[in-house]
Structure formats: C-alpha cells, structure tokens
Amino acid sequence: MTPAIEPGEAGTPHMREQIAAALDAMPYCRHLGIRLAAGATGEEVLFHLPFDARLIGNASLPAIHGGVLASFMQAAALASTSAALGNVVPPKLIDFSLDYLSSAGPADLYAQCELHRVGRRIAAVGIRCWQRGPDEPVALGRAHVYVAHSASDASVIPP
Numbered sequence: 342m343t344p345a346i347e348p349g350e351a352g353t354p355h356m357r358e359q360i361a362a363a364l365d366a367m368p369y370c371r372h373l374g375i376r377l378a379a380g381a382t383g384e385e386v387l388f389h390l391p392f393d394a395r396l397i398g399n400a401s402l403p404a405i406h407g408g409v410l411a412s413f414m415q416a417a418a419l420a421s422t423s424a425a426l427g428n429v430v431p432p433k434l435i436d437f438s439l440d441y442l443s444s445a446g447p448a449d450l451y452a453q454c455e456l457h458r459v460g461r462r463i464a465a466v467g468i469r470c471w472q473r474g475p476d477e478p479v480a481l482g483r484a485h486v487y488v489a490h491s492a493s494d495a496s497v498i499p500p
Contacts, residue, residue, distance in 0.1 A: 356424055357386065359423070359427070360377060360386060360420050360423075361377055363423040363424055363431070364416065364420050367420070373396075373409065373413065373416075374390065374391050374393065375388060375389070375416050376388070376389055386454070387452070387453055388413070388420075388451065388452040388453070388454075389449060390449065390450040392405075392447055392448050392450075394447075396409045399444075402446070404444040404445055405446070405447070407441060410439075410441075410445055411437070411439050411480075413452060413470065414437075414439065414452055414468045414480065415437055415482075415484065417453075418466040418468050418484040419431065419432055419434060419486065421454040421456065421466065422454075422456065422486045425459075426459070432464070432487060433487040434484060434487075435463065435486060435487050436485050437483070437484045437485075438482065438483045438484075439482045440482070441479070441480050442478055442479055442480055442481065444479070445472060445479045445480070448472045449472065450470060450471070450479070451470070452470040452471075453468070454466055454468050455467045455468075455469075459488070461489060462487060462488060462489040463485055463487060463488065464485070465484075465485055465486075467483055468482035469482075470482070
C-alpha cells in the first residue's frame, strides 16, 4: 500500500534530501545539471536547471531545446513522486503530456510539481516550468507515474 502524503512535508529538510538523492540517481539529471533551487523556503520544492549554451536548440531565437525542457520536467515529476512516497524502487513514467506556452530563452529554468492524486499504483503529477516567475510559465506538464512495485523491480529491490 502506498503511504499517504502529509500536507506540509514537501519542504522539510528530509524531503529535500530525498529529492536531491533521487535527482543524483538519474544520470541524465547529472548530465544536464538539474538540482534543487537554493533559497526555496517553506513548503516550496523548486527544481533548477542552470542555463548552459549547450542546451540551445534553436540558435536563431535563441531558445532552449524542447527535449531538454521536457526532460527537466519529467525528472522533476519522478524525483518529487519518489521522495514523497519514500519508494525504494524509482517510480516509472507511464505517460507525459506537455504544453509549450512560449519559447524558453537563454536563462535558467525552474519547475515545481504538485501531486494531484496518489493511488495505490498510479500518481498524477502536474508540473509548472518558468524562467521569469511562476505566473509566466513557459510550459505546463502532466505526468502519470507508476508507483507500485512490479515484477521488473525484482533485480532492483535490495534483499
């Protein structure tokens, strides 16, 4: 059975440590430089993708590559879900839907997740991504994440 998520525990130091560990466990996150934003207060858990010129997909605008933006948001959803549920085995992405609202220019990206519903097997996660401020998102995403153990986890679960 999936444990309940207690309101107000998202910003606790323990939760932040779990999210940081989940990000560190994903090689692609390390490659892109995805991390928790410094200085987030209260219940906020902000993800941060520092700008790097290698992330540019359209040099004529310039704009960050859409695949980088999508990967950033997916990683945030998976890390948030994993930490909130305290899973030993990382959750698996079932599907991901992304609405690009505007170009992401050559600046840092930030994202915040909201667990809309957590069931015994599936969690529904909303992701907001921005550069200037959360009220001006460059993209909004929705993810369904498989959170139950499956037969493929047998080789991953510690004895």
